[in-house]
Amino acid sequence: MTNREMRPQRFLEIIQRANQIAASTQLDDLLDRLLDLIIEITASEAGTLYLYDATTDELIFKVVKGSPAGEALIGRRLPANTGLAGYALQHRQPFFVEDVANDPRWYRSFGEMGELTLHTMFCIPLMLRAEPVGVVQVFNLPSTSLDGQDEMLLLEVLTSRLVTEIEKARLLEETRRRELRQQALVEIISQLTTTLERDELLRRIMNYACELLAVEAASIWLIDHKQNDLVLHIAGGKDQDRVESLRVPRGQGIIGYVIETGETVVVNDVQRDHRFYKRLDQQSGFQTRAILCVPLRAPRIVLGGERGEVEGRIIGGAQALNPRNGQPFSAEDITLFQTLASQAATVIRLAELYRETDSLFTRMIEAITGAIDLKDPYTRGHSQRVSDFSVAIGQELGLSHEQLYQLRIASKLHDVGKIRVPDHILKKPGRLDDNEFAEMRQHPVYGLEFLRDNGLLELDLLRESWTALAQHHERLDGRGYPFGLKGEDISLFGRIVAVADVFDALTSHRPYRPPMPVEEALELLQRGAGTEFDPICVEALIRARSRGTILTQDEREKVATA
Structure with a gap:
């Protein structure tokens, strides 16, 4: 059978394998197998695959083949205009590089193929309806691998077939992740209502916040009306014991601003924000890089009977500090934290009312027994x-x-x-x-x-x-x-x-x-x-x-x- 006669069979085989890959709903598995297939088709020595994050305009390093050291980079992010991968994404076209090591567009400092001697490279942008989804790079492939139009057509058909599945798998993964976070939030809120002991309640809120948002620490600040300042009653995270009971003057710091204005504030680089209260880090030893701060707004609570109701008011603020993945706080993070803070403020206020009522009850008992002693x-x-x-x-x-x-x-x-x-x-x-x-x-x-x-x-x-x-x-x-x-x-x-x-x-x-x-x-x-x-x-x-x-x-x- 001649080479020409073999081409339809080869095309059919690749499409069948693409269909098998497409059957996977697990994003990582799909990406891994896609890169394997492209490396095989191009007879390359190694390869990498990035996904594009439109929210942050970044490339996320997802898969590496042929470079064990490069596996440590998985999950790392780069600005979307970085290196040859960024060039491919910007120009929306595949291209071949004869000498990668000497190409000025190659981003050497990232070190994704540090242990390989690089020669050739082929870069393929993954596009869906003219919008970028990711980038595939394969290295050290024979220059003859892509000589004919048939090979280019095969790669185009392959990537077009699978890019839709990649996007579906990514959306499915995102949906699953959101569902899990929403389920976790519901469970957290249900747990908040099982105690009215304030310190235990605050500790739960902060530990749950660290878990839910995957941050290094979280803290709650309540207004101290007697001293007219803000007091840190509890903090979550590994440095919790060192940072309790710190105080901030009313209106000072990002937390003070949020409590005074009732606004939610996100600062992904606190050193550039003039409101950041640096003295807190100096006192606590904790290094704040990014902060998500929301007000604790207790709603109007109807007590019933002759007590009537308690008016709604801001009782303090909650902070989430330093996402563990090093990424900016997302819109979803903000919504989840606002929801948690809203429920927490209600339960904290109820705990305060309970404590006041319990104190009154105890004092009344003591007054009665005191009257007995007087008699x-x-x-x-x-x-x-x-x-x-x-x-x-x-x-x-x-x-x-x-x-x-x-x-x-x-x-x-x-x-x-x-x-x-x-x-x-x-x-x-x-x-x-x-x-x-x-x-x-x-x-x-x-x-x-x-x-x-x-x-x-x-x-x-x-x-x-x-x-x-x-x-x-x-x-x-x-x-x-x-x-x-x-x-x-x-x-x-x-x-x-x-x-x-x-x-x-x-x-x-x-x-x-x-x-x-x-x-x-x-x-x-x-x-x-x-x-x-x-x-x-x-x-x-x-x-x-x-x-x-x-x-x-x-x-x-x-x-x-x-």
Whole structure:
């Protein structure tokens, strides 16, 4: 068969192989196989393939063949007008170079074929509807490889056939990447709503931002209205510990500008921006190169009921610093960060409102227990000590954080019913008579009525507190008061507070007796374990005491004055 007779068969074979390559939807695989085929057709020694990024007007080094050292350059970017590849892209035509090494257009400093002695080169721009998609370069091919029009036609048909598939694969890859980032964003937002603990919330936001945007670090700045400046509450990235708690004057730096104006700012070279606050890098040791900064704009929040609503306002700003790929922030990066910041601002504001409400609630509890102390000066500090002892017992018993929080409140309020006990009984320096003692024994009932009459039993935060108020004077043998409950009928909170209450009563000063030595008090509790007190709670108090988490009235005063 003559060469002329072989050409149709060769054409058919190449087209069939091109069709097989086109069946791949994986961009890297498609590019790799295309370059292999072009090297084979041209009998070249090596080759490279670039893709064109229209957004940045750059060539991205994607594939290299025949040069192991060149593989380290994969992913690197060059301005689109650089070297012979850039020349091919600008002129939209393939061309042959007889002597690459001495061609002034050859970009030697890139070193893509550093270990090869270069002679010839053929460069093919990949075009789709007159727009550049990429560039293929093959090296050290015989000068006779492209002598005839048939070879050029074959390469033209091949690249035309596959350039469409390259663009499809690239778009598919981009779509997949965007979908993954959007899925990650949805997952991140769902995770943000699982905590209202501010520092943990801020840490999550910044770590998620570093992950989502692939940046070296991210930071959140909140407005400190008392000092009229901006404070860095948390930072993500490897230098997190070194850069927390830095401050910037209001309006200073890029972050200050963003918070004051409410604008989103992208600066891909901060050294050229006069707003960049260089002192931050000096203080932190972190080198900022590029920054994406967005305001944290909390929306108007409708609280409902008599509280009405909280007006929307800018509470701070968020920064993403230094993309790890060294590329400028993209429009997609900006949109993702703005979305994350918007959701973060809402949750941060809710966390602040929760913290304010929780602080108010705690202060109100302290005010109530303080009122009890004012009525009964002989037991001043008793409610706080019983609360601390109860929590220590609960910790030994392995209660959850939520249970410990409820127990702390419940035990602090355990004597709130004494507010209704007449002063002449509470303040009597001697022992009470039978009638007075009967009235005093009603304080657990009065406490329960206090919660109910003030609508506090309806609060989720106090849903178990009533048992500590009502049952802390009950006994396991049923001889307690006010209800004469037995064994398991007494709640765990009631049993815990009963032990904590008696231990403090025994070891504290009373007008009619001095404090009992700790060892005697513990022995008394142990003798009553199983009849009066829950043995497990007694042992938990003894363990907590041995760990130093339970201190008596006198011991606390010594620590306070030391």
